[in-house]
Structures are given as C-alpha cells and as structure tokens.
Amino acid sequence: MSNILELKDVSFVYSEGTPFRKVALNKVNISFERGKITGLIGHTGSGKSTLVNLLNGLYKPTSGQVLLDGVDIWDEPKKIRDVRYRVGLVMQYPEYQLFDETVRADIGFALRNKGMSEGEISERVIEAARFTGIGDDLLDKSPFDLSGGQKRRVAIAGIIAMRPDVLVLDEPAAGLDPRGRREILGSLHSYAEMTGGSVILVSHSMEDMAHYCDNVVVMNKAEVYKSGTVREIFSEAEELSSVGLDIPMTSKVAKRLLDLGIKLEGDLYTVEGMRDAILRYTGEVEK
Amino acid sequence: MISDITLGQFFPGNSVLHRLDPRTKIILTVAFIVSVFFANNPVAFAFLTLAVCFMTALSRISLKVVLKGIKPIILIILFTAIINVFMTTGEGEPLIEFWIIKIYTRGIVRAVFMAVRVILLIMGSSVLLTYTTSPIALTDGLESLLSPLKVIKLPVHTFAMMMSIALRFIPTLVEETEKIMNAQKSRGADFSNGSLVERAKALIPLLIPLFVSSFKRAEELATAMECRCYRGDKNRVKLNKLEYHGIDLAWFLIFALFVALLVCLSVLPYSFGVDNELYNILFYKI
Structure with missing residues (x-):
C-alpha cells in the first residue's frame, strides 16, 4: 500500500451540544503517500491545526476514520500511545514544551517514556541532535539558556529521536529568520530521504511549499479545497488567491509578464524554474 | 475538556x-x-x-x-x-x-x-x-464601592487591577495548559494512568513549561503597562465611567x-x- 496515513470522511466538531458548537472539519478525505513530503496549506481557521491533532490521536474524530497503514488508530484506544510514537507531531511553537534540566534529557524524554535502554537513548539523542544541527557542546546545557531558534531545533529533535514513520510539523519555521527557516526545512528533506519516512508540513508560506514539498493539500473552510502534486496545485495559482491564500512571488511575476504579452513555460512557482523559463524565453527571442 | x-x-x-x-x-x-x-x-x-x-x-x-x-x-x-x-x-x-x-x-x-x-x-x-x-465591570464596581477605604491607605486600585488581571488570564492559562499537555502527550507522556506517585511525576513536564511561560508573560505585561505610563490610579481616568x-x-x-x-x-x-x-x-x- 502506498498510503501511510489516510483520512476517511473525517469530521470534527468542537463543543458539540452547546451554543459554542463549531465544525472544524467537515467530511475530509486525504491520503498521505509513503516517503513523500506533503504540504498542508490553508487560511487561518481552515482546520489545519485540528487536522494535525487528529493524525496522532490527540483528538478523536467526531465521525470518520484515521487509518495508519490501513488500520484505524482508534481500533484499540488503549494503544493510542503507540500511534503517537509512530506519528511524531511537532506542535506550533514547540519550544514552549521544553522542561528538562539538559538538552540531552529533553530530547530523550519521549524515548524514556517508551521505556528504551539508556544506551540506546543516548545514541538516538546524539543522532537526532546532529540531524537538526544542534552542536555536541549544547547537549549538556539547560534548554532555557538557548536562543529561540536553538530551542525550536531541540524540540524538533525530541520528536525526530522517536524515528516516527510520519513526521508532522505544524508551522515549524514560524517566527524564525530566513537562515533558520532554510536549515530547519532543509533538514526535513533529508529526514524523508534518509529514513524513508513521510513528512507532513503545515505552513502559510507558498514559497516553502513550492520548495520543499512533493504534494500539496489546500484546506478551506473545514474542507479540502484541492490536492495534488506541487505542479498541479501551483499551475493554477490564481485560484488559490480566491480562497485567501498568497501565491508564490515568482508566480505573481509570471502573471504580470503574461499581462505584458510575454508567455513563459515551465515550473514558474520556484525561483530556479522561473530562471530557466526566462533563459529559455530570451534564448528563443535572440534566435 | x-x-x-x-x-x-x-x-x-x-x-x-x-x-x-x-x-x-x-x-x-x-x-x-x-x-x-x-x-x-x-x-x-x-x-x-x-x-x-x-x-x-x-x-x-x-x-x-x-x-x-x-x-x-x-x-x-x-x-x-x-x-x-x-x-x-x-x-x-x-x-x-x-x-x-x-x-x-x-x-x-x-x-x-x-x-x-x-x-x-x-x-x-x-x-x-x-x-x-463582565469581569471588567465587576472589578470596576468593586473598586468604586471600596474606594472609601483609600482614606485609610488601602491600595484599593491595586487590588482591583490584580483581580482583573487574574480573571483575564484564566482562559489563557487553561488554553496553554491544554496545549502543553498535548505537546507532552505527543512525546508519549501519560497523565491519566499509573500510580499516584507516577501521576504526580508526570505533571512535572506540564508544570515547568507552564511556570516558565507565566513568569515570562507577567514580565511582558508589566513592561507593556509601563510603556503606557501606568502608575496605579494616579491621574487615571476611565473610558466607561460608572453612573x-x-x-x-x-x-x-x-x-x-x-x-x-x-x-x-x-x-x-x-x-x-x-x-x-x-x-x-x-x-x-x-
């Protein structure tokens, strides 16, 4: 089976039966392909964060099924913790969850909960730390002495150390400088490549999506608006602006050029694709 | 919940x-x-x-x-x-x-x-x-009713301000508790099973981040209030005067x-x- 995670007719309602009732997800169907990076994008309040909490069983769907490797994760509610080790969730602003005395201990928290041996834990902690770019000199410091970007990495390392089959990240780059952004998102790419695991990335940034993802799911008003490969989604970029989303900068440039009568061909949603397209175009003109 | x-x-x-x-x-x-x-x-x-x-x-x-x-x-x-x-x-x-x-x-x-x-x-x-x-009206009312006590140097305004701040942050704190709980659950923390000692221990990963962020928030709030020249009730006028x-x-x-x-x-x-x-x-x- 090529789908690692699947949502079937999943609905989620907050405060059911009270005047504050709110439908956060309405009959959502999504398949996440094994070994791929899938981007989840949508306006604020479109249901992205709720969806993320359903994936590892923090919330239970009001109706519908969440299938992990074809098995409903709520078949055995007592084993939901095992699901959480397999679907690693990095929440928004994960640096607020740090609590232990040293970075080393904090990254190993999940592994200790899992009941692994000390030797194995320290091995995995070092591996996860390297992965997210935390130097060995930081491992014995208190997490509260680190900078914001470093804290973020420690928190992500704490999930990566579990070696989840699916790594889910809710806005992992929010509030970081461009360099921290590139580094964190880049390490996700290598995670998928090295471990063969799947990554689900929630983001607001179209550029990030275009750059790092294979597939994209667009959410709007508690429903799936569109899903497909990056190329499929961004080739109709104007449609996205109709649901309140920003389109990649290069797509905007391409649109203006088209208005001026210059038609480019190719992947116009990344800087590289745009460059090639422009070079091709100018080459043809010179001929 | x-x-x-x-x-x-x-x-x-x-x-x-x-x-x-x-x-x-x-x-x-x-x-x-x-x-x-x-x-x-x-x-x-x-x-x-x-x-x-x-x-x-x-x-x-x-x-x-x-x-x-x-x-x-x-x-x-x-x-x-x-x-x-x-x-x-x-x-x-x-x-x-x-x-x-x-x-x-x-x-x-x-x-x-x-x-x-x-x-x-x-x-x-x-x-x-x-x-x-509303909590704000409530503290305003209390402050106004207790204001005669200012004569005997009781810091009535300060008490009222403390009360409204405390009330204001209850929902924030509840929300934050839920968030951190979920984050630790994602790392396999278990809050509802185990012996009494185990359960008490399981609260440490919840309480430490909660305290840290509360102190941080208190400091930020104090700075924000000082930036707006808050000096207690000295020269302060109300937007909605009670009548x-x-x-x-x-x-x-x-x-x-x-x-x-x-x-x-x-x-x-x-x-x-x-x-x-x-x-x-x-x-x-x-």
Missing part, C-alpha cells in the same frame, strides 16, 4: 440585569445572600424561589445553563443534607430509630430546605452577578420591598398565635 467549566462565567447579553450598574448588582447580591438566610418557613421559601425564578427569566439566560452551574457543588449539597438528616434532634418520637441512628421529621425537613437554600443561593447570585456582569441610572434606583426599591416582605413572612406569622393545622404546616419553623 477543561475549557467546559461554567461556574462564574460571564454570558454576554443585553437584558435588564446586564444593563444594571455593577455596583447596584454587588450590593443587591449581598442583600440577597443575607435575605436567603432569613427565610425560615415553607411560605418564605416559596416566595424566595419565585423571586429567583423571576430574576433568572429576566436575565434571559437559559435555565439549563444556570442549572449546569449547580452541578459542581451537588456533592456539597448532598453532604450537608445528609448531615442534617442524621444530626438534627426534634421533639417527640423519632421517625426511624436504628442502633445509634435516630431520624426525626424535623431533620428531613431541615435537610430539604437546606439544599433548597444552597441551590437558590448559587442560582440567585450567579444570575444577579457573575453570569450577567447610576433610574433603573438602578428602581431595582433598589424593588429589592427593598422584596427583603421587607421576606422578613415579614419569616417573623410575623409567629406573633399572631393562630393555631390550625394548615397554618402550622405552612409556617412550620425550620
């Missing part, structure tokens, strides 16, 4: 009770609480129940919500009722006598009315005050009438010396 607690929660609205001055409501609530303890016979209780139902109707808050507020204290009510049943001694033969337990009619009657009293107390004061007054209106006067009068009637119902019947069966039941002194 933890966010479903309703006791003491404000429900926005535009009823007569919502529009009353918070000071009026605070004073009336105190008067109401005192008068509830005056009631001492079935007729007085019936009158009180009617008054509370009338106020609930006026507040336009659904009866379901008001009753839901009683749920958390149902155990306390039951406990007091049971104590009353067993501990009250009355005249004449006990109703049930078993080993050292003696139950008198008086005890049962007293237990029932005690429960009714507590329920009316909660319903009345929440409808009159907490459900219909009594005609409706407040009307309510004071109605309430005075209510209290007077209740006191009459609780005191007068015993000075007539009437002795017939129905009269004795109606005005059975609890």
